[in-house]
Amino acid sequence: MVCVLSATSRLGLIETGYCVHAYIEKMVNCPEADVFIGTGLIDMYSKCGCLNAAFSVFNRMKVRNVLTWTALATGLANNGRGKEAIELLEVMRYHGVNPNAVTFSSLLSACCHTGLVEEGVHLFSTMETKFGVIPQVQHYGCVVDLLGRAGYLEAAYDFVKSMPAEPDAILWRSLLSACNLHGDLKMAEKVGNLLLQRDLVPDSAIHDITQDYISISNIYAAAGKWSNVEDLRKEMKRKGGCAKHGGSSELSAMQLY
CATH class of the missing domain: 1.20.50 (Pheromone ER-1)
Incomplete structure (x- = not known):
């Protein structure tokens, strides 16, 4: 059941x-x-x-266990009642049940999908100081997605750069997607260059590298910067040739539009 x-x-x-x-x-x-x-x-x-x-x-x-309280708090956040969801965490702790990493992942995701920026940022800021839960990469990802969707691209960029650990490519791709959504070419170029630098790492997946080039190319195309698109095509073909000699031709087979 x-x-x-x-x-x-x-x-x-x-x-x-x-x-x-x-x-x-x-x-x-x-x-x-x-x-x-x-x-x-x-x-x-x-x-x-x-x-x-x-x-x-x-x-x-x-x-009631931690998942019971999490389900109710997430339900409040999913229905636009973020402040009540955060208040419920205090009630939860009063009853001797401490929120865990899953609780915060669920709540931050709910804040993201309902546009509760202030509540989500506040929730993240109190995770460790108030509830003793150390933020993990998925929590950072939720905040980046939250800020990016709302158009706070500069704040999202600064947030990623301030992470105590090295941010992974998924975080940068999330921010790049938000730049594309809001048409911020300047920030997209900054994030795109960081992504392409990461793609130089030997263990980077060819498929992920291809998708990064395509995403950045699409942003240039939307802005009418066709010379930049052409430069990316040439660079992608060059790397594709290197990948082909290394035993894979996937990168060179992809086309930029």
Whole structure:
């Protein structure tokens, strides 16, 4: 039934969710005593936009774990109630349950998809200082995506550069995608050059290098900078020839448009 609830929540079909819940009430003795079913119901109702029903299930549950609290907090954030989601973390800790890395990944992702920039940045800033959870690369990625989607490209760039660890190519590609979305050619060139420098690393995947060239080329093309597009094509063909001699012709086979 937990798997069925998960499938229903992904589909967002509240009518089906009601039917599944009714079936569970009929077939499972005291479902609110099962932390997994209860958490699944909260997740399903939250993703279907029925927060009152999610809170009703939450309040009836006899046992709640970190995933239960995370499901409810994420539901609040996904429905645009980010401040309440952050406040729920305090209530969660008061009840003796500490948020973990998964909690923050889920909440930051929700803030990203709902455009809650201020709440997301505040949440990240309190992760370690207030809750003792050390930010990992996925948390940094969520913040970069959050700032990038909202158009705060300079802030996103500074955020990546301030990371205590070396940022990976995925973070830079996320920012490059945001530059493309907002048509910021200047920042795209800066990020693109950093990406191409990373592509010089011997273990860089040929497919990823190709995609980086194509992404940067598309940004130049959208800005009408065809000479830059042509320069990239030549550079890509040159590297493609090197890759071919090394046993792979994938790079040279790709075309830039």
